[in-house]
Amino acid sequence: MSDQDPILVTGAAGFIGFHVARRLLQQGRRVVGLDNLNAYYDPALKQARVEALERFEDFHFLRLDLADRAAVADLFARERFPVVVHLAAQAGVRHSLVDPFAYLDANLAGFLSVLEGCRHHGCRHLLYASSSSVYGANTSVPFATDQNVDHPLSLYGATKKANELMAHSYSHLFGLPATGLRFFTVYGPWGRPDMAMWLFTDAIARGEPIKLFNHGQMKRDFTYVDDVTEAVVRLVDHVPQGDPGWSGDAPDPASSRAPWRVYNIGNNSPVAVPEVVRLIEEALGRPAVREMLPMQPGDVPETCANVDDLMAAVGFRPATPIEEGVARFVAWYRRYRGG
Template sequence: MAAPEKQPILVTGAAGFIGFHVATALLKEGRVVIGVDNLTPYYDVKLKEARLAELQKHNGFSFVRLDLADRQATADLFAQYKFPHVVHLAAQAGVRYSLIDPQAYVDSNLIGFVNVLEGCRHNGCQHLLYASSSSVYGSNTHMPFSVHDNVDHPLSLYGASKKANELMAHSYSHLFKLPTTGLRFFTVYGPWGRPDMAMWIFASAILSGKPIKLFNHGKMRRDFTYVDDVVESIVRLAARPAVGDPDWSGDKPDPGSSSAPWRVYNIGNNNPVDLLDVVELLEKSIGKKAVRELEPMQPGDVPATYADVDALMQEVGFKPSTPIGDGIARFIAWYRAYNGLK
């Protein structure tokens, strides 16, 4: 059997924002990474191709273009490599887009996910980590959001699909003893980020002198989490497969753990920031004022997110902590370089 560091790790969504950064970190550790992506045109494919070009500079990286909703192709991939570890980050993202094209979320987040679960089940996977989202907290208002809170009231199909992923993973953990770890991401940002997210949208608008739309009249708070902190959390968790809690009780079920080898963690900065403060930090970093348009709340959105990361700290001794000002400065420096701006 190959040494652990030579056994291939599967990173799905490798051309995506977080997937790219996770694959890069693993490759820098000397790991062999198989990256999968279907290069969906949800946003500019050129950005995804640029990320892939960076990954392909590493000898340990191989790319497979594949739609995980393709049952046979996904089964063949898992049968070929028998991945000991899988980091499943491929998904149809975005709250607002789920109101426009719900079927995309069914195909990617539900059908694609069960195909990954089946691949893990039948090919000896030792640990599956997968992307969930802070959107599972839905209409919850008690802050900070804890993994021990009930999350049965999502406000978008996107949030519902991520809650479904956690439930589907639990059934496989229970039935087949497959260790699964769900990652509830909180507003991730940083270099190589997504053009459909606020940080990129605002930066682009400010630099071009176009107005930015501030929903809920700017009265929004988000737990902005720098991508390097997310990667560190994932890499640490990957080395610690979920185990069952022997004290878990069906009489008083804890939503954040199980008697099965199943866990979920908040991956957030534990420090919510007012959106108006983010705009001011962007203005400072860019050196130009924003043109602001105050808009009502969008359907499916929530006014605030705030992560309780105690469970993450207890498990791996780390929590995201990059100050928002530092993260924005790094993002703007990358954004200018990527777009050829002075």
């Protein structure tokens, strides 16, 4: 692939999509960014991300909903993207309990539009967002890609598992190289207002209570967004080839004879949620008011990623210490909020 060939980044106005698009642009690549700028959270934040990307000469933004099959098909036919980094989705475990049809439209119908575009118009590598939520009822940590993921605990997790299966079928049937990215609790500057890091920081800054589910007995594999971005951009040029030794008698869930792979993108270092709260308190110089609540439906008490496969594939494992990452996020939050 030439650096002059445009890469499509869907969800470019989103948190991870923004960072991946910006890193690719910094590498001198051309990027077409696509997003529908929906109101799941403040569209002004999404617009601010787009404006930051538009400072790059080689960035072009399209406002488009992936569920619009005709418009997506026209875009793929026109541009013939050699690489697609599909990060658009309806996110949120808890939101999937109250608005399930949004996940049908964005995560299933939208992804099918992308698969069809890639199939018919010469895509040489599709990378797509999956999630640690696919591990669901698994309790053996760290979560490894060779574990079974047939028991999701939320509709959101089920749609991400479905994405992996849909991608595999297209890899098998049409030879489409596809790489699934199982993200683990990504945080950092330009983050999402519906996620714990932002929610805690915003509430503490305002002197409002924070909600600690499972009475604070939660651990998450908090993964700093710069590490996530580095892993994704390295994988862009690491096109799966298919494993000729793969056996249907003892199938490896992370690979295939087809050109299809999945990787964990996580820090491999889970942190207790109360410790994250303490670090935010320290960075803000203000105490938190804690509200202890029971476990929420769809949640799990702990996540941790085994990233050995990622290290073997591209020589990289996320490693930003939580202390450093929290300090960077809080500093960005203060600048963004004007204080």
